[in-house]
Amino acid sequence: MNSNLSLYPSPTVMVDIVIFTVEQDTLKVLLIKRGIEPFYGENALPGGSVQLEHDHTLEDAAKRELEEETGINHTYLEQLYTYGSAQRDPRGWTVSVAYFALVAADEVRLKAGSDAAEAYWHSIQGHRVEFPLAFDHAIILQDAIERLRAKVEYTDIAVHLLPQAFTLSEFQRIYEIIMQETLNKSSFRKRVDQAGIVKPIKGQMRTGSNRPAQLYRFTNTNNNRLFFPRSLVWAEKK
Amino acid sequence: MNSNLSLYPSPTVMVDIVIFTVEQDTLKVLLIKRGIEPFYGENALPGGSVQLEHDHTLEDAAKRELEEETGINHTYLEQLYTYGSAQRDPRGWTVSVAYFALVAADEVRLKAGSDAAEAYWHSIQGHRVEFPLAFDHAIILQDAIERLRAKVEYTDIAVHLLPQAFTLSEFQRIYEIIMQETLNKSSFRKRVDQAGIVKPIKGQMRTGSNRPAQLYRFTNTNNNRLFFPRSLVWAEKK
DNA sequence: GTAATAGTGTCTCTTAGACAATATGCC
DNA sequence: GGCATATTGTCTAAGAGACACTATTAC
Incomplete structure (x- = not known):
């Protein structure tokens, strides 16, 4: 049938x-x-x-x-x-x-x-x-x-490739892996901050043999809103 | 079957x-x-x-x-x-x-x-x-x-709503009709110019009881390339 | 202290938008 | 000239990127 x-x-x-x-x-x-x-x-x-x-x-x-x-x-x-x-x-x-x-x-x-x-x-x-x-x-x-x-x-869909708790460096790294380009650190952080799509998790941190990073979690708040006001512009190669 | x-x-x-x-x-x-x-x-x-x-x-x-x-x-x-x-x-x-x-x-x-x-x-x-x-x-x-x-x-898909020959004002008007917003004239022209998606047609013009407008035609050259480096930002309401 | 990464601040340059000045047609 | 729309130019402000500085951990 x-x-x-x-x-x-x-x-x-x-x-x-x-x-x-x-x-x-x-x-x-x-x-x-x-x-x-x-x-x-x-x-x-x-x-x-x-x-x-x-x-x-x-x-x-x-x-x-x-x-x-x-x-x-x-x-x-x-x-x-x-x-x-x-x-x-x-x-x-x-x-x-x-x-x-x-x-x-x-x-x-x-x-x-x-x-x-x-x-x-x-x-x-x-x-x-x-x-x-x-x-x-x-x-x-x-x-x-x-x-x-x-x-x-x-958009902010890249967060779905990260674990529940992540650092901003890990978040940026995801972008760099997908785009195969290097991103400017301060610009990236500024825009993530403005977009309001992540929230720091209480006192938690993560270790290495260096300064530990603040952990963040994704906030669902900006449903389908644009992440970046301009499209991302990639860091120039030196 | x-x-x-x-x-x-x-x-x-x-x-x-x-x-x-x-x-x-x-x-x-x-x-x-x-x-x-x-x-x-x-x-x-x-x-x-x-x-x-x-x-x-x-x-x-x-x-x-x-x-x-x-x-x-x-x-x-x-x-x-x-x-x-x-x-x-x-x-x-x-x-x-x-x-x-x-x-x-x-x-x-x-x-x-x-x-x-x-x-x-x-x-x-x-x-x-x-x-x-x-x-x-x-x-x-x-x-x-x-x-x-x-x-x-x-993108530049809006040109497909226009006749073969059109003026920049008509082009801008298409945007305003679709978006139901007013666009800044000089910004619009600057970006259309930079995008290189239209070409003026030889001596042709179009009449009214005012200054006639240059006619343009669409150039297929920027296939699927981004039209605007930033997303369009709409004119503020006065 | 050094090494390594996290995080912040400053400076410059590009570009959007406001606004206005100029151009060119018809009457 | 007067009106209407076309077209161009100037100024300002926002934001991106370069670059460098500070912060914090382990050793």
């Missing part, structure tokens, strides 16, 4: 998800090695069919995939783009609604999904996706990286 | 399109009065099923809808968002991939689509969609208006 309303055949609808984290000073994406045809044994983004009985919305399906892969059910999740054509899957006309998620590395517990032999973090180097992926997933990943880089400049 | 690849039933896939124009100093959207059930006789966005035999991609389907409704086949067209749930259509689980298009008022030739009794321009007043539309189309339209307003601030 299918649920088609019209006289016309309808394409198969999948949901794929690009899950980013930052770990060991590197931007990483969650990939799986496919356990079924087509593209058996090749790398791909996690994803699957919408389950009409269980998923009430597309976002439900994306959340389900995210939780299946990482065990995480509350984090930053955003619809990326919808890819649909007769060519993108060798089996015929398909539509993939792609999402992208940001998860804090310390919260992830990887498990393999049902059609995946294994799930693992793949490091992203440079600005282009240079490695092969099944279907058009290399294009989807490329688009996701560009969306991430664009939104990081004018 | 259907083309489902999986064991699961797949939702019906539609493409809906939000077509904007600016006419008589007003932002307008193209609506149709539905000629079939459900929502017979109610207002809706133009749209229809993906036709697997004719459309090679989702964008093909959107372009086909756009041309069916307006006769225009080359203009600004961008995927907006994908809406999918069990509830949005009374007939069951559907997915609608929504696009939005900008068309110049002088290029449109309205014709009714196959499932539409009539197509017409509806004026948009204020910042909220206050009138009822079929399905979740009021939400789609609201999202489209917000996307348009957001992108107008940092």
Whole structure:
């Protein structure tokens, strides 16, 4: 059976998800090695069919995939783009609604999904996706990286890559890793301060063999407001 | 028949399109009065099923809808968002991939689509969609208006609402109509100049009972580059 | 003390916006 | 000239980035 309303055949609808984290000073994406045809044994983004009985919305399906892969059910999740054509899957006309998620590395517990032999973090180097992926997933990943880089400049979504408590240096470092540029410290702090998106946590600090840093936590207060009045301007190279 | 690849039933896939124009100093959207059930006789966005035999991609389907409704086949067209749930259509689980298009008022030739009794321009007043539309189309339209307003601030897409030849005052007026704010004239001109997105047309001018304005045409050169280095800051009210 | 990172302050330069001056058409 | 809109120029203020200074810990 299918649920088609019209006289016309309808394409198969999948949901794929690009899950980013930052770990060991590197931007990483969650990939799986496919356990079924087509593209058996090749790398791909996690994803699957919408389950009409269980998923009430597309976002439900994306959340389900995210939780299946990482065990995480509350984090930053955003619809990326919808890819649909007769060519993108060798089996015929398909539509993939792609999402992208940001998860804090310390919260992830990887498990393999049902059609995946294994799930693992793949490091992203440079600005282009240079490695092969099944279907058009290399294009989807490329688009996701560009969306991430664009939104990081004018929103506060990067906090979702950090643990609950973090220092301003760690926060800045996240920006530098994603953008692959160096940021000016005082400007960054000034703008974080003005944006009012973080709040210092009581007496807590963190150690090293140097001055300890103030810990902060994210404040949800500026919902979807612009982070920076200007777009970020990156530090000049010396 | 259907083309489902999986064991699961797949939702019906539609493409809906939000077509904007600016006419008589007003932002307008193209609506149709539905000629079939459900929502017979109610207002809706133009749209229809993906036709697997004719459309090679989702964008093909959107372009086909756009041309069916307006006769225009080359203009600004961008995927907006994908809406999918069990509830949005009374007939069951559907997915609608929504696009939005900008068309110049002088290029449109309205014709009714196959499932539409009539197509017409509806004026948009204020910042909220206050009138009822079929399905979740009021939400789609609201999202489209917000996307348009957001992108107008940092891209040059507004030129697609103008005729081939236009004056800088007309260009600025488009911004003011979409944003419902007054812009500072000299700042606007300075930035348009720096962005290098328009080029004066040879000796041409346009008349009134006052100094005629230089005519410009759009230059495609800065493909997808940022229009404004800062986001636009609107003129203070006196 | 040194090393290392956290955090702050000052100075300069760019640019948006206010405001006004000038330009050019029609009557 | 008078009116209306086009176009340009000047001044000020806000904010970004360079750079350097101070602060605080471990050793």
